[in-house]
Amino acid sequence: MKTFDVIIIGAGSIGVPMSFYLAKKGLKVAVLEKLASEGRGQNRAAIGGIRATHSDPAKIKICQISIELLKRMKEEFGKEIDWITGGYLFPVYDERTEKALKKLLIKQKEFNLNIDWIDAEKVDKLVPGINKTELRGGTFSPEDGSASPLKVAGAYLSLARNEGAEFYFNEEVISFETENSKIISVTTSKDKYSGGIIINAAGGDAREIGLLTGVNIPVIPDSHEAGITEPVKPFFKPMVVDIRPDTQSANYYFYQNKEGQVVFCITPKPPIVGKDTDSTSEFLPLVIKRMLNLYPRLRNLRVRRTWRGLYPMTPDGFPIVGFTKEIENLFLAAGMCGQGFMLGPGLGLITSEIIADGNRRYDFITEQLTLYRNFSGTEMLK
Ligand SMILES: Cc1cc2nc3c(=O)[nH]c(=O)nc-3n(C[C@H](O)[C@H](O)[C@H](O)COP(=O)(O)OP(=O)(O)OC[C@H]3O[C@@H](n4cnc5c(N)ncnc54)[C@H](O)[C@@H]3O)c2cc1C
Known part of the structure; x- marks a missing residue:
């Protein structure tokens, strides 16, 4: 049996960066x-948006750390991840959304978020040619950005390996052995491992992994589609998020990546619950109609590819992070919903401080994101 200080289940948006920060602390880590x-689960489905613009202190803090880490990735480690500081823009066309976002601004500023209301002219400067009919302005957070999910996963994999982390691919975790409320071994399709701490970072399969340990983790995936266009010269900078619901979708968002491609994604309404990852013919007509109405300049772009992935959702739209009461050496980093890519680096660093240093300064995060909350809240910007 191979023995480690920490075993992470899942080499995805969460597991890969986490392995690096834990190994950097001197721990013996297996993934x-x-x-x-790496990154072949839902990480590859993410379109690359990274924002600290959330509605709660835990996610804001985690993503502020992610932004700092990713922004410095090239300078610090020489890894190209296609980072762009383009900001996040929520354009507003109706009074109800304006009121809601302005109310949220007060809270976001309390949590030290760099975000402000900007008028319609400024919105048009950021996204030249945006539909100005009834445009009232919007909120803009200039420090948010984007990066390539595949490059970020690749970068963290090589950094983690340099620090001694070991990756075991093509190995499915199939069972656990527990004794006195502790996991004493993890069995995969190929081998058996023991670890001081076991981290469930299994994304859309976190619930199934939880059930193998007797812990019920309410993570239910739903399907989301995305697409990417041909590359063109840069013509707008921010991630544009339109949170106005219509009859078939809750919101949609898009940005132009470092290659010049416009990447876009929509949140279907009602949610399509389950693990279906087959693309549909309904997606493009639905999303394109909304995008062209908001931004007519996109009309001549040709779509190159579409895909469908999963959001590992929780009932309230917030992740689940922290140790379980049932199994004392089981740590959860699951239920990342639509933000696992942006949460990964920050959560990795924070988790390494909690596990390796016993640092208590992030207690407010594990208290907010505990498995034992009542899940009655709703994340407004999920
Ligand atoms: C269309 C779309 C667009 C998105 N856009 C964004 C975005 O712009 N920004 C953002 O932050 N997020 C985005 N997301 C969400 C993001 O992709 C997810 O939240 C994130 O990838 C979840 O990370 P994870 O590490 O929990 O899961 P994953 O990245 O899926 O990693 C979990 C890993 O666990 C492995 N695993 C599962 N079960 C087992 C087992 N039994 N044994 C061993 N391994 C196992 C899986 O194979 C997988 O590799 C988007 C999602 C979709 C679908």
Whole structure:
């Protein structure tokens, strides 16, 4: 049996960066992944948006740390991840959304978020040619940005390996052995491992992994589609998020990546619950109609590819982070909803401080994101 200080289940948006920060603290780390390489689960479905613009202190803090880490990735480690500081823009066309976002601004500023209300002219400067009919302005957070999910996963994999973390691909975790409320071994399709701490970072499969340990983790995935266009010269900078619901969708968002491609994604209404990742013919007509109405300049762009992935959702839209009461050496980093890519680096660093240093300064995060909350809240910007 191979023995480690920490075993992470899942080499995804969360597991890969986490392995680096834990290994950097001197811990012996193993990552067990059922797929053939890093980031092949939902990480590859993410379109690359990274914002600290949330509505609660825990996610704001985690993503502020992520932004700091990713912004410095090239300078510090020489890894190209296609980071762009383009900001996040929520354009507003109706009074109800304006009131809601302005109310949220007060809270966001309390949590030290760099965000402000900007008028319609400024919105048009950021996204030249945006539909100005009834445009009232919007909120803009200039420090948010984007990066390539595949490059970020690749960068963290090599950094983690340099620090001694070991990755076991094509190994599915199939069972656990527990004794006196502790996991004493993890069995995969190929081998058996023991670890001082076991981290469930299994994304859309976190619930199934939880059930193998007797812990019920309410993570239910739903399907989301995305697409990417051909590359063109840069013509707008921010991630544009339109949170006005219509009859078939809750919101949609898009930005132009470092290659010049416009990447976009929509949140279907009602949610399509389950693990279906087959693309549909309904997605493009639905999202394109909304995008062209908001930003007519996109009309001549050709779509290159579409895909469908999963949001590992929780009932309230917030992640689940922290140790469980049932199994004392089981740590959860699951239920990342639509933000696992942006949460990954920050959560990795924070978790390494909690586990390796016993640092208590992030207690407010594990208290807010505990499995034992009542899940009655709703994340406004999920
Ligand atoms: C269309 C779309 C667009 C998105 N856009 C964004 C975005 O712009 N920004 C953002 O932050 N997020 C975005 N997301 C959400 C993001 O992709 C997810 O929240 C994130 O990838 C979840 O990270 P994770 O590490 O929990 O899961 P994953 O990245 O899926 O990693 C979990 C890993 O666990 C492995 N695993 C599962 N079970 C086992 C087992 N039994 N044994 C071994 N390994 C196992 C899986 O194979 C997988 O590799 C988007 C999602 C979709 C679908």
